[in-house]
Amino acid sequence: MTGIAPVEMTIHVPAAPADVFAYLTSPADYVRWMGSEASLDEELRAGHDVAWKTYLPRLAVAAAGGDPGPDPHA
Numbered sequence: 001m002t003g004i005a006p007v008e009m010t011i012h013v014p015a016a017p018a019d020v021f022a023y024l025t026s027p028a029d030y031v032r033w034m035g036s037e038a039s040l041d042e043e044l045r046a047g048h049d050v051a052w053k054t055y056l057p058r059l060a061v062a063a064a065g066g067d068p069g070p071d072p073h074a
Helices: 017-025 027-033 042-063
Strands: none
Touching: 017 027, 017 042, 027 042
């Protein structure tokens, strides 16, 4: 343990768990809301905090059948 506090976020996704799971496991669905590949690293915590605050709301939109628009970090 490095002593760095974990990033913790909560968001309501208006979709069934099985539908949301596809957005985390299917490459085609993943890029609809994330827009790029991700590599998790504790040294990059601040960047991941910003990214999750950007991309979790996009996941909620995509999983509900909406279009989250272009990736703002692309």
